[in-house]
Amino acid sequence: MNVAHLNQLTEQQATERLLQCCSSSAWVSALVQARPFLDKNDLVAKADLAWQNLTEADYLAAFAGHPQIGDLATLRAKYANTQALASDEQSAVRAASEQVIASLAQANAQYLEKFGFIFIVCATGKTAEQMLALLQQRLVNDKATELRNAAAEQRKIFHLRLEKLS
Template sequence: MNLAQLNDLPVDEATHTFMQCCTSAAWVSGMVQARPFADKQDLETKADTAWQGLTEADYLEAFEGHPQIGNVDTLRAKYANTKELASGEQSSVSEATEQVIESLAQGNADYLEKFGFIFIVCATGKSAAQMVALLQARLPNDKATELANAAEEQRKIFHLRLEKLI
């Protein structure tokens, strides 16, 4: 798809397309309404603008669109709606040792228990061991700090997906 095609999509198709990038209904609505996009930079700027100032509930809704890092079964089954643009984002997890996978699973459980939402990280280009290290580094944070960290990681993810889209 190119930018002109994205700009010309009917609202329902544009909604579905942006939902592939981020599952926050408020962000998707903002992106659909922000069309037309003059160029790639305009798309990126409007994506950030739509993301800024969302509520905690909006961010949590976006996080729900992700599987837990390392949970490949969940990736395949529960989150098929984003699989087109999410493919390859966790590919390094499948290459990890059993010990690293177990550490990732335990860290994810600890994170979810502490913060009430799953660990969000832009996994592209990171090994499973690097994700374990990032998870462990973020676990001591307070909830407000971690919500901001996760929101920034989500922003990176939707930018990568927009890049794949265009």
């Protein structure tokens, strides 16, 4: 991450770059306004503070910026603007069996129906089987618990993406 470069971008350019990390416009706006950042630690601290101060609607906007786990067609098409930062996040799903992919699709549909938003997990380093197990474990939660879980996972994701910013 090049914090000095992020500090020098125009407001529009910084907005575009940060939207690649998280699609919550409230989060992005807070970070753009928080510039200049002293260093990487300052950026991360301000990103976390902005994240903590969001509403449920802001979290849902961030979640909407992700494809469902296992939906590789959506990952390629709808989220092409985050490709540089997110391309390896679901790479393990590409190697999964058809049975696991089908199970992911079914569990994702149940999750979406129950909670009203897609399953969010920091997929980096996880196999498709591990993500399926996590999804099934989290299906038993209530909505408030799952909103907190998804928000915590989204935080992990934007941390990884901030690290990749150049």
